[in-house]
Amino acid sequence: MAQMKLSRDEVQRVALLARLRLTASEEEQLAEQLGAILEYMEQLNQLDITGVEPFSHANDAVTALREDKEVNQPNADALLANAPERDGSFFKVPKIIE
Amino acid sequence: MTLAALTLHAASDTLRRRECSSVELTEAVLARIAASDENIRAYLTVDRQGARDQARQADKLLSENKSDSPLLGVPLALKDNFLTRGLKTTCASKILGDFVPPYDATTVAKLRNAGAVIVGKTNLDEFAMGSSAENSAFHPTRNPWDGARVPGGSSGGSAAAVAADECIAALGTDTGGSIRQPAACCGIVGLKPSYGRVSRYGIIAFASSMDQVGPMTKDVRDSALLLEAIAGHDPADATSVQRPVPKYSEALTGGVKGLRLGVPREYFVAGMAPEVEQAVRRAIAELEKQGARIEDISLPHTSYAVAVYYIIATAEASSNLARYDGMRYGHRAEAADLNDTYMLSREEGFGAEVKRRIMLGTYALSAGYYEAYYLKAQRVRALIKRDFDQAFASCDAIVTPTMPTTAFKIGEKTQDPLQMYLSDIYTISVNLAGLPAISLPCGFDKAGLPIGLQIIGKPFDEATILRVAYAYEQATECHTMKPEDRG
Numbered sequence: 001m002a003q004m005k006l007s008r009d010e011v012q013r014v015a016l017l018a019r020l021r022l023t024a025s026e027e028e029q030l031a032e033q034l035g036a037i038l039e040y041m042e043q044l045n046q047l048d049i050t051g052v053e054p055f056s057h058a059n060d061a062v063t064a065l066r067e068d069k070e071v072n073q074p075n076a077d078a079l080l081a082n083a084p085e086r087d088g089s090f091f092k093v094p095k096i097i098e
Numbered sequence: 099m100t101l102a103a104l105t106l107h108a109a110s111d112t113l114r115r116r117e118c119s120s121v122e123l124t125e126a127v128l129a130r131i132a133a134s135d136e137n138i139r140a141y142l143t144v145d146r147q148g149a150r151d152q153a154r155q156a157d158k159l160l161s162e163n164k165s166d167s168p169l170l171g172v173p174l175a176l177k178d179n180f181l182t183r184g185l186k187t188t189c190a191s192k193i194l195g196d197f198v199p200p201y202d203a204t205t206v207a208k209l210r211n212a213g214a215v216i217v218g219k220t221n222l223d224e225f226a227m228g229s230s231a232e233n234s235a236f237h238p239t240r241n242p243w244d245g246a247r248v249p250g251g252s253s254g255g256s257a258a259a260v261a262a263d264e265c266i267a268a269l270g271t272d273t274g275g276s277i278r279q280p281a282a283c284c285g286i287v288g289l290k291p292s293y294g295r296v297s298r299y300g301i302i303a304f305a306s307s308m309d310q311v312g313p314m315t316k317d318v319r320d321s322a323l324l325l326e327a328i329a330g331h332d333p334a335d336a337t338s339v340q341r342p343v344p345k346y347s348e349a350l351t352g353g354v355k356g357l358r359l360g361v362p363r364e365y366f367v368a369g370m371a372p373e374v375e376q377a378v379r380r381a382i383a384e385l386e387k388q389g390a391r392i393e394d395i396s397l398p399h400t401s402y403a404v405a406v407y408y409i410i411a412t413a414e415a416s417s418n419l420a421r422y423d424g425m426r427y428g429h430r431a432e433a434a435d436l437n438d439t440y441m442l443s444r445e446e447g448f449g450a451e452v453k454r455r456i457m458l459g460t461y462a463l464s465a466g467y468y469e470a471y472y473l474k475a476q477r478v479r480a481l482i483k484r485d486f487d488q489a490f491a492s493c494d495a496i497v498t499p500t501m502p503t504t505a506f507k508i509g510e511k512t513q514d515p516l517q518m519y520l521s522d523i524y525t526i527s528v529n530l531a532g533l534p535a536i537s538l539p540c541g542f543d544k545a546g547l548p549i550g551l552q553i554i555g556k557p558f559d560e561a562t563i564l565r566v567a568y569a570y571e572q573a574t575e576c577h578t579m580k581p582e583d584r585g
Contacts, residue, residue, distance in 0.1 A: 011457070013464075014457050014460050014461045014464065015457065017460050017464060018416060018444075018456050018457060018460040019420075019423070019437075019440045019441050019444055020441060020444050020445055020448075020453055020456065020457070021438075021441035021442055021444075021445040022445065022453070023445075026450075026453070030453075030454065030457055033454060033515055034454070034457060034458055034461065036516060037408065037458060037515065037516060038458075038461075040404075040405060040516055041405045041408070041409060041471065043401075043402065043405055044402060044405055044406070044474050044475065044478055047399075047402065047478060047481070049474065049477040049478060049481070052477040052478075052480050052481060053477070053480060054473055054476035054477050054479075054480065055476055055477070055479040055480035055483055056307060056476055057293075057307050057337070057532075058292075058293035058294065058307070058483075058531065058532020058557070059293060059294045059337060059339060059532065064333070064336040066333055075200050075201075078198075078200030078201075079200050079426075081198060081200075082196075082197055082198060082200075082426070082427035082428075083426060083427065084424060084425070084427070084428070084429070084430035085430070091425065091426050093425050093436075094433075094435060094436045094439050095435070095436065096436055
């Protein structure tokens with residue numbers, strides 16, 4: 001089988017979903033690399049997995065309950081200190097609604 | 099010998115006997131960093147002032163004789179994906195280049211409460227994605243045994259810092275081998291605990307169903323001591339378990355007599371360096387000589403593990419890394435509107451491997467591919483887990499190589515992501531199944547590079563793998579070798 005390659009359209013579709021603005025050369029490189037990696041993944045098709053339940057977590061999920069009491073120490077200044085842009089006690093973000 | 103070369107337990111004994119102070123020990127480590135880290139580059143941040151302050155505080159507590167913590171006054175290093183309050187935490191990514199966490203990870207808080215001295219933050223592959231520490235956005239780290247080679251990854255900085263005596267011990271994280279593989283490359287001991295044994299709260303998330311924190315140390319006793327200090331339930335991590343934490347350091351002796359050790363035939367196949375195979379076979383023979391029963395076992399789905407892992411890990415990563423949007427913290431690009439701000443911030447902030455994995459994970463989760471990739475991978479993951487369950491019916495622990503080769507050259511695998519992924523072939527299944535495993539040195543190749551032996555345990559049976567590792571270590575000498583002894 002010839003080496004699989006993703007189409008540029010497909011790379012652009014996934015990049016949009018992932019909110020990545022790739023350069024043209026990144027798109028080209030990823031089309032090839034992702035194709036090769038996905039081709040390697042094809043080996044999973046050799047297995048008969050009918051009736052096998054998906055395994056999502058090593059530990060059985062239990063609902064973790066705790067007392068309903070406040071534990072957070074509000075530390076607004078430390079949180080805001082990492083803001084790319086702030087205005088007083090607010091995060092400043094680009095305009096969302098035109 | 100410099101004080102910095104001490105193991106954790108020897109350092110602790112030395113402090114308790116007042117043969118040195120924590121300030122002296124910390125200064126010895128800082129001097130070692132000053133002398134060798136310009137070359138090795140294990141650290142991203144060295145907190146000299148903070149370390150000196152903590153050491154003085156520890157000396158006060160030591161003089162009052164009130165605490166019996168073995169970590170009191172001992173200088174440790176942390177991989178730079180542990181949140182440290184007030185100390186820059188980058189995850190080796192430009193997107194978090196200036197990030198200063200407002201709180202400590204639970205494991206960091208535990209170390210601080212135990213009186214440890216946090217020396218600094220070590221290099222890693224960006225977001226812990228890689229097997230060589232070359233994917234760091236800042237600089238690669240060199241292997242202390244050979245500067246032309248990688249220290250392994252992703253916890254390559256922690257492994258190199260321990261091997262070069264630039265700290266007494268360190269913590270790393272392991273999602274597919276990121277503690278054990280660099281431990282093997284650098285000739286140290288690395289332990290990945292069972293999933294849920296140690297809190298993940300405050301660890302920068304990569305693949306949440308597999309990430310786990312663990313010790314990286316100069317010997318097995320140190321590994322047990324450090325695991326005791328960090329293990330246990332944490333209300334802030336719903337996946338951490340409510341089991342009591344055994345005194346691992348008191349269960350090291352007892353030997354391997356009568357223990358059944360499985361050797362999986364699928365792990366001894368083409369692609370393994372002959373010298374690695376010989377060293378691991380010799381280690382198995384040593385354990386047999388000490389009275390262990392060696393069982394030939396099969397883990398038939400081993401060859402599918404890399405494919406399964408790189409679907410599940412990238413899918414989880416693409417979801418976890420969606421939080422880096424440039425709004426409340428992290429890099430923000432200048433752009434015309436909101437969507438462009440997201441896309442450009444992420445394009446500028448993430449490196450090539452992180453983008454590759456986000457793309458792969460997004461693809462595997464996207465409409466039309468979810469069942470063919472993600473769901474299928476989860477079903478095969480169940481088969482891999484079942485292989486281990488069946489194997490553990492006839493053995494108490496499993497012995498394998500940690501890595502198919504010794505440390506490879508810097509630049510050797512950067513152009514071929516798939517080749518890089520295959521260097522984790524022996525470590526990945528353990529994360530998929532949520533098991534504990536330890537890597538310890540078991541010899542050297544002809545070039546003098548360390549070889550790692552991996553011991554895999556049943557879920558939450560860290561005590562047995564530590565006991566096997568300790569029995570091997572006591573009978574052999576390679577863990578005492580230092581990079582400067584290399585012929």
